[in-house]
Amino acid sequence: MMIKNRSTRSFFVPRRWVPRPGMASYFTFGNYRRVWMTLIVSLSITCLVPLSIITVIHQRNVDTAMNVELLLRAERSASNARRTVGNFLQERMDALRFIVNEVGYEKLNHTEQLKNVLRNLKVGFGGISDLGMIHDDGTQVAYVGEFNLMGRNYRNEKWFKECMDKGQYISDVFKGFRGVPHIILSVKSESPKGEVFILRATLDTAKLIETVSSYKSSEYADIFLINLEGFCQTPSFNYGEGDGLHKAGFSVPPPASRTHALEIKDFKGERFIMAYAYINAGETETPFILINLKRDAPMGTVWDTSKTQAIRIFFVSVFVILLIVYLTSTYMINRLFMSDSIKAGTLRAAEHKSQLASIGQLAAGVAHEINNPLAVINEEAGYLMDLIEMDDAPPEKTELSEHIRSILDSVDRCGTITRQLLFFARQFDVKIMNFHPADILSDVLKFYHKEAEYRNIRLTVDVSPRTPVIVSDKGKFQQVFINLINNAFQAMENNGALSIAIGPMEPDFVTITVSDTGCGIPSENLSRIFDPFFTTKGDSEGTGLGLSITYGLMQKLKGKIDVNSKVGKGTTFTLIFPLDMQGDSTS
Amino acid sequence: MCSNIKPYVLIIDDEQRFATMLSKRLSLRGYLCEVVYDGESGLAMLPRHPFKAVILDLRLPGLSGEEVLERIKMEQPDLPVIILTGHGNEKERTRCMGLHAHAFLNKPVDLAQLVSLFEEITAGNTSSKP
Numbered sequence: 212m213m214i215k216n217r218s219t220r221s222f223f224v225p226r227r228w229v230p231r232p233g234m235a236s237y238f239t240f241g242n243y244r245r246v247w248m249t250l251i252v253s254l255s256i257t258c259l260v261p262l263s264i265i266t267v268i269h270q271r272n273v274d275t276a277m278n279v280e281l282l283l284r285a286e287r288s289a290s291n292a293r294r295t296v297g298n299f300l301q302e303r304m305d306a307l308r309f310i311v312n313e314v315g316y317e318k319l320n321h322t323e324q325l326k327n328v329l330r331n332l333k334v335g336f337g338g339i340s341d342l343g344m345i346h347d348d349g350t351q352v353a354y355v356g357e358f359n360l361m362g363r364n365y366r367n368e369k370w371f372k373e374c375m376d377k378g379q380y381i382s383d384v385f386k387g388f389r390g391v392p393h394i395i396l397s398v399k400s401e402s403p404k405g406e407v408f409i410l411r412a413t414l415d416t417a418k419l420i421e422t423v424s425s426y427k428s429s430e431y432a433d434i435f436l437i438n439l440e441g442f443c444q445t446p447s448f449n450y451g452e453g454d455g456l457h458k459a460g461f462s463v464p465p466p467a468s469r470t471h472a473l474e475i476k477d478f479k480g481e482r483f484i485m486a487y488a489y490i491n492a493g494e495t496e497t498p499f500i501l502i503n504l505k506r507d508a509p510m511g512t513v514w515d516t517s518k519t520q521a522i523r524i525f526f527v528s529v530f531v532i533l534l535i536v537y538l539t540s541t542y543m544i545n546r547l548f549m550s551d552s553i554k555a556g557t558l559r560a561a562e563h564k565s566q567l568a569s570i571g572q573l574a575a576g577v578a579h580e581i582n583n584p585l586a587v588i589n590e591e592a593g594y595l596m597d598l599i600e601m602d603d604a605p606p607e608k609t610e611l612s613e614h615i616r617s618i619l620d621s622v623d624r625c626g627t628i629t630r631q632l633l634f635f636a637r638q639f640d641v642k643i644m645n646f647h648p649a650d651i652l653s654d655v656l657k658f659y660h661k662e663a664e665y666r667n668i669r670l671t672v673d674v675s676p677r678t679p680v681i682v683s684d685k686g687k688f689q690q691v692f693i694n695l696i697n698n699a700f701q702a703m704e705n706n707g708a709l710s711i712a713i714g715p716m717e718p719d720f721v722t723i724t725v726s727d728t729g730c731g732i733p734s735e736n737l738s739r740i741f742d743p744f745f746t747t748k749g750d751s752e753g754t755g756l757g758l759s760i761t762y763g764l765m766q767k768l769k770g771k772i773d774v775n776s777k778v779g780k781g782t783t784f785t786l787i788f789p790l791d792m793q794g795d796s797t798s
Numbered sequence: 799m800c801s802n803i804k805p806y807v808l809i810i811d812d813e814q815r816f817a818t819m820l821s822k823r824l825s826l827r828g829y830l831c832e833v834v835y836d837g838e839s840g841l842a843m844l845p846r847h848p849f850k851a852v853i854l855d856l857r858l859p860g861l862s863g864e865e866v867l868e869r870i871k872m873e874q875p876d877l878p879v880i881i882l883t884g885h886g887n888e889k890e891r892t893r894c895m896g897l898h899a900h901a902f903l904n905k906p907v908d909l910a911q912l913v914s915l916f917e918e919i920t921a922g923n924t925s926s927k928p
Binding site for chain 1: 813815816819820822823826857858859860862883884885887904905906907909
């Protein structure tokens with residue numbers, strides 16, 4: 212159990228994926244580490260790209276939804292505040308108008324009467340600190356309040372001129388003679404006798420500030436008034452006190468009859484959601500613009516939490532994906548390497564066996580070739596013995612020498628064959644050397660001449676005179692041709708033709724073609740003939756390894772093999788060998 | 799008694815020196831032999847001579863030994879054919895025995911073995927004739 216666990220676990224740890232010496236050519240990949248890394252990178256990209264895209268889209272959607280909601284909320288509270296502030300001012304203007312009409316010019320001319328009016332106003336509305344009656348020449352003829360302003364002339368004041376012009380006037384916040392921020396509300400009227408006068412009230416900003424501030428929706432919200440020039444009229448925690456002397460740090464928004472919300476950047480570059488509304492007090496225009504500022508992305512909201520959660524999920528997913536990709540890739544490559552190792556061992560063993568089999572096949576042919584001269588020797592020697600045993604007269608000298616020469620000829624034939632065989636057997640060792648391809652071909656073909664003769668198969672070798680000497684592994688080179696010629700002989704009936712041609716010549720490689728007039732290979736099998744254990748011969752014949760081994764041998768020789776075939780016409784193998792297999796022209 | 803009647807033997811082998819020497823040695827033992835070096839010549843000779851046995855090589859130029867065996871058996875099914883080849887494998891042996899070859903021998907052959915086969919054939923022939 213322990214051992215099993217450990218071995219399973221070890222599949223998740225990258226190993227040294229290096230084939231044993233001499234085994235590399237049997238493996239599917241040359242560099243398993245690179246395959247492993249490619250697998251990890253491509254799988255990670257495949258998984259992480261969609262995840263990242265989804266996360267980015269989600270974050271953007273959240274941002275958009277959050278902005279829309281923030282804009283709506285800011286607009287709503289600005290709209291409410293605008294109405295309230297408008298009503299606040301309108302009520303007081305209406306009160307002044309009521310007083311002017313109800314109390315009348317005569318009574319308002321007297322400070323005592325005015326005192327009563329102010330007292331009632333303070334009780335009824337609050338926020339009004341003094342009251343004055345001004346004639347059309349600008350002189351204040353009656354006044355009640357904390358300051359001594361009786362007889363003061365306002366002819367040159369802006370508010371006086373505006374009020375005379377428009378009939379009513381609401382000033383913005385200013386400090387004026389008294390040095391405290393206040394607003395002037397004034398109404399023009401005419402007595403039945405035709406005297407024109409103005410009733411003017413001073414409004415403390417405290418009550419206004421209180422009214423505006425009540426709409427502050429959160430501690431991050433900044434709701435305040437500015438005037439048409441952009442000066443703060445009530446306190447803003449971003450831009451200072453509401454004394455009419457501090458300028459708000461953004462451009463005055465364009466005039467609009469409704470409430471608007473938009474995203475802005477102030478002069479310091481800070482981003483805000485801003486809702487604004489120009490305030491009217493009934494019919495009377497005021498110089499006030501209500502501003503509701505909110506920070507762009509407040510922390511801790513539902514939206515913000517959603518964003519944070521998405522990011523957290525993203526990073527956890529990335530970690531899990533990378534971990535799984537790493538473990539899976541490692542496991543797969545470990546498994547692949549292991550099965551390739553087993554496959555490589557099997558293939559090498561099979562290849563070795565097949566090589567032995569081809570030597571065995573060769574040996575059978577050789578035995579036949581040797582047995583013929585041995586049979587001759589046997590008969591010659593037997594005959595000599597017969598002569599000695601059965602004839603009374605000793606054999607003639609000439610006859611004796613004829614038979615002995617025949618024996619010696621036969622011995623010589625045997626010797627030639629065994630020499631060839633020994634020479635041939637030596638070539639199975641790995642030995643890279645210079646040789647002429649035509650020489651090797653003629654050595655190989657020697658073993659097939661007799662069979663070709665019996666089966667009436669025409670053997671032709673067409674060697675270009677310009678064929679160069681090549682540097683290659685002679686044994687493997689031979690093996691390639693033994694395999695291909697064996698194959699061709701098996702594919703052909705009697706009376707066929709096998710032709711081997713060397714050429715055409717190229718600067719870096721030699722092309723050799725082996726063509727037979729055999730049964731040919733159906734096109735559907737053509738792509739599989741180099742696969743191990745692929746055979747169309749019956750169970751008894753062929754291991755299905757001959758061409759696979761030939762393919763492997765060609766790879767080891769840094770060459771290429773290609774096949775063309777027509778059923779019923781024959782097959783041509785085209786082999787390309789580098790001039791020097793140790794050189795760098797491996798392409 | 800029976801050994802006095804020596805069979806008339808046809809030797810078909812392309813290894814000329816071997817065929818000649820074999821015929822010479824058989825002649826010394828009282829056999830009458832004809833030697834040819836290919837299958838066609840052997841088949842041509844067959845109807846003209848009363849051969850009692852044929853020694854046939856498998857590897858021959860032109861018609862192969864197996865083809866010659868088949869043709870002989872078609873024409874004279876009772877004529878015993880002894881296959882004598884350089885190195886015959888099991889498949890060839892099975893095929894030849896299937897074609898009713900009398901025996902399948904590998905070279906080099908012991909002449910005594912061959913002679914005893916001939917005696918067996920002669921004995922069979924005489925015993926079958928009343």
